[in-house]
Amino acid sequence: KQEVTQIPAALSVPEGENLVLNCSFTDSAIYNLQWFRQDPGKGLTSLLLIQSSQREQTSGRLNASLDKSSGRSTLYIAASQPGDSATYLCAVNDQAGTALIFGKGTTLSVSS
């Protein structure tokens, strides 16, 4: 059964720092991996989607990498801003099913 783990569970950084969020998954048979952002009490906003054949995707200050063989992905946020404060969720599209399998998320707080 696929399991997704995100480390750390929470992270506090000062504005301007570069940071890395980690995601690991137990079964490398995936179609793709998605990173989402969730603001308190709100729905999910898709940040980046990496297909299983890709190594990384970039959008603005965000860069996500995927190492399928080792079951790992990282989300790199450059020059963090207070507006980046949110919970970041990693999810894999598992070849065994039709649904996304989510991690518990990393809650990021960026102070000004």
Place this chain on the structure above:
Amino acid sequence: ETGVTQTPRHLVMGMTNKKSLKCEQHLGHNAMYWYKQSAKKPLELMFVYSLEERVENNSVPSRFSPECPNSSHLFLHLHTLQPEDSALYLCASSVRPTGNDEQFFGPGTRLTVL
């Protein structure tokens, strides 16, 4: 805006009430999903519909009853819920239910069961 809307955004109900959650997608997708997000737990899949037919039911109690009248609308009918059913209920859609397509999420309904 993701093209997926949900109503109501907040709902408080007693254990004996009957209520329904509504989801609508404006993306022309053929697959729709219900997910549940409880406190301190990962999001978990409840139901998957493809072209109005249920293709997956993730061992959800019968007090949750989904309905998909067409490919743009999805409902979750609730009856005799328990306080532990309080959670954020999220709807999503994708082009196909194959697992290879990106899923787009609505804003969610925050449900509180008293």
